Amino acid sequence: MTKLQGNKSNNTALLVGTLIAAALIALALFAGRGKSSEARADAASGTEVKANFDLTNKPVVGDANAPVEMIVVEDFKCPACKQFEANVFPKVENDYVKTGKVKVYSVAWPFLAEVAKLDEDDSKYAAQAGECAFEHGGGEAFSAYKTILFRAQGSESEIWATKDRLKELAANVPGIDQAAFAGCLDNDETAARVDANEKEVDASGVNSTPTVFVAGKKIENPGDYAQLQSAIDAALAQ
Known part of the structure; x- marks a missing residue:
């Protein structure tokens, strides 16, 4: 098993960097989900409007x-x-x-x-x-x-x-x-x-x-x- 080498200071810096990267990934995923929700909301509100009518017997x-x-x-x-x-x-x-x-x-x-x-x-x-x-x-x-x-x-x-x-x-x-x-x-x-x-x-x-x-x-x-x-x-x- 390969272990990280280096002193305590370097290990702390690495840990902080890892946490920041994880936070950025989580933020990106959240933003992606938010955009999908907005797209669904737009569709539900009628942004995507397309005629879908059976014209049989319509005046x-x-x-x-x-x-x-x-x-x-x-x-x-x-x-x-x-x-x-x-x-x-x-x-x-x-x-x-x-x-x-x-x-x-x-x-x-x-x-x-x-x-x-x-x-x-x-x-x-x-x-x-x-x-x-x-x-x-x-x-x-x-x-x-x-x-x-x-x-x-x-x-x-x-x-x-x-x-x-x-x-x-x-x-x-x-x-x-x-x-x-x-x-x-x-x-x-x-x-x-x-x-x-x-x-x-x-x-x-x-x-x-x-x-x-x-x-x-x-x-x-x-x-x-x-x-x-x-x-x-x-x-x-x-």
């Missing part, structure tokens, strides 16, 4: 053969969604939907009523109503009803999208079978679809509304039409 407007898919994740109680619907979507509709280049899917994500701790989840009622409008009126009726919903939007902190109110608003859309719509909403016939939407939103890492995807890629600032237009044009060029 959609536009030509079924349109080459580019756009997905809008929205809550009908969301003021920013109302602004997107009023100021940005009409441009998309005019430039790309009506020309057969883009089809737009709506994914209702009802969360604001829950955040506000309201006694009734009118975010979910509104989401179900949108699905019922699509089911009993088609894409154009759904689009018209969605526009009316946003125009009638009340405060986030108040229950305004009651089932009675939602049926009143639907009466303004000629393309909707009113009796079928009322039955659909009263019997929560589309509740399962809305629940499925919520799971897909979670799986996609979405944490705000409106969130917009073009050809599967998230648009960082959907309120900026120039940015949205650039993404659509790039998708069309592929």
Whole structure:
């Protein structure tokens, strides 16, 4: 067995050096673990956002053969969604939907009523109503009803999208079978679809509304039409 040679002073210096080296290694390992935790936290917070939706039976407007898919994740109680619907979507509709280049899917994500701790989840009622409008009126009726919903939007902190109110608003859309719509909403016939939407939103890492995807890629600032237009044009060029 080979032993360390030298006097007591040298042995002490060696021991101190060894302890310092061990401390530095431990610090590096801790830092590495910290970075991994931060990466997991970023992923959980929605830093990595990727469209993960089954678009079967999702409300959609536009030509079924349109080459580019756009997905809008929205809550009908969301003021920013109302602004997107009023100021940005009409441009998309005019430039790309009506020309057969883009089809737009709506994914209702009802969360604001829950955040506000309201006694009734009118975010979910509104989401179900949108699905019922699509089911009993088609894409154009759904689009018209969605526009009316946003125009009638009340405060986030108040229950305004009651089932009675939602049926009143639907009466303004000629393309909707009113009796079928009322039955659909009263019997929560589309509740399962809305629940499925919520799971897909979670799986996609979405944490705000409106969130917009073009050809599967998230648009960082959907309120900026120039940015949205650039993404659509790039998708069309592929």
